[in-house]
Amino acid sequence: MIKFLHSREQGLWLIAHESLVHAIIGYRSGCSALVTPQTGKVLKITFYGGKQNGFFKKYDISVYLTEEQLNKRIAEIGAQITEKYRGQSVYLICILKGSIFFTTELAKRIDLPMTMDFMSVSSYGSGTESSGDVKIKKDLEHSIEGENVIIIEDIIDSGNTLSRLSKLLAKRNPKSLTICTLLDKPERRVVDDVNVDYVGFVIPDKFVVGYGLDYDQRFRNLPYIGFVEGEIK
Secondary structure (H helix, E strand, O other), X not given: OEEEEEEOOOOEEEEEEOOEEEEEEEEEOOEEEEEOOOOOOEEEEEEEEEEEOOEEEEEEEEEEEOHHHHHHHHHHHHHHHHHHOOOOOEEEEEEEOOXXXXXXXXXXXXXXXXXXXXXXXXXXXXXXXXXXXXXXXXOOOOOOOOOEEEEEEEEEOOOHHHHHHHHHHHOOOOOEEEEEEEEEOHHHOOOOOOOXXXXXXXXXXXXEEEOOEOEOOEOOOOOOEEEEEEEEO
């Protein structure tokens, strides 16, 4: 016999057969989550956004890369950069806003003298497709001449934004210029002049959120990378 037990204090529904708990469904304001009782890992989260035409929009997000997977791979990249530039310093350029999570976690794992700076480059509007209109909204605050510059991206798909940005920075005479991205979608590349030196994960051509990546400014704070499975109005 399957039982559904509800705890108002914890905000949980337990799905159980006799003494065996099959699943735990938890909720908080604006979302619900399905997790496995054995591992505590989230399988799927449903978010309810703002109202549109009188109805709440519903977003289903499936976990693709867990926080543990992300931390492990970021540590590996940090070790590679540390070894390559041993005895030197590096200049990290965080591309706002999406790469801020990745940049800060990566920086903690690079054992070298370091400078961090930030640029804001826009290529997305309110949807899931790149608009192709690249705008530099915030430039660097310091010179990168003679520096080992590492551009830190959250995700690379078409490469349009990064192609323009790399050419701009190369004109400022850095000692070296490399590219590091957490996620890569090489099948979407439309330029051939973007060479990525460090790649966290190659992913399918699906829209992803979490760990700094957003969907119309939502979901940046998720501690994992997830696929947006759909929107139900």
